[in-house]
Amino acid sequence: MKTVYVLNGPNLNLLGLREPAIYGSQTLEDVRLLCEQACARHGLGLEFRQSNHEGELVDWIHEAGGVHARGELAALIFNAAAYTHTSVALLDAVKGTGVPMIELHISNVHARESFRHHSYLSAAARAVICGLGVAGYGLAIDAVAQW
Ligand code: CA2
Secondary structure, eight states: OOEEEEEEOTTGGGTTTTTTOOOOOOOOOHHHHHHHHHHHHHHHEEEEEEEOOOOHHHHHHHHHHHHHHHTTTEEEEEEEEEGTTTTTHHHHHHHHHHHOEEESSSSSSSOOGGSSSSSSOOOOOOOOEEESTHHHHHHHHHHHHHH
């Protein structure tokens, strides 16, 4: 069974608790359950994590790279949150490990402040999903299941 890594960056632990007009009212635990159900439908395993620390996200991408090297990774679905717009380290980790990655954002970053319009990660992404709310996570898993 191949595994999908779903990694979530800083402040996404607050999902559903603040700013519902932008991010909706579902919590990160709701998103984890949604991902569990999507993976179960497709016979995929799931690693679902969140961190507020850039280096920890780098370490987890390296871990996913090891899984990829063994032919056991379905994909990385990555909502790097604010690090999307700042982090060369996360770009280097994705490129360096060669993990197939879908960049995901809950909100439509292009309809928001201009500093959210640039992503360091898009250059290394197979696909980018944004603006579909938390449903984007399930749709990303559905897409990965067809790769
Ligand atoms: O739309 C997304 O998924 C983002 O990746 C979310 C990031 C933001 O910096 C990106 O530009 C777009 C922010 C995540 C913080 O999430 C919160 C959720 C609820 C309340 C406060 C923050």
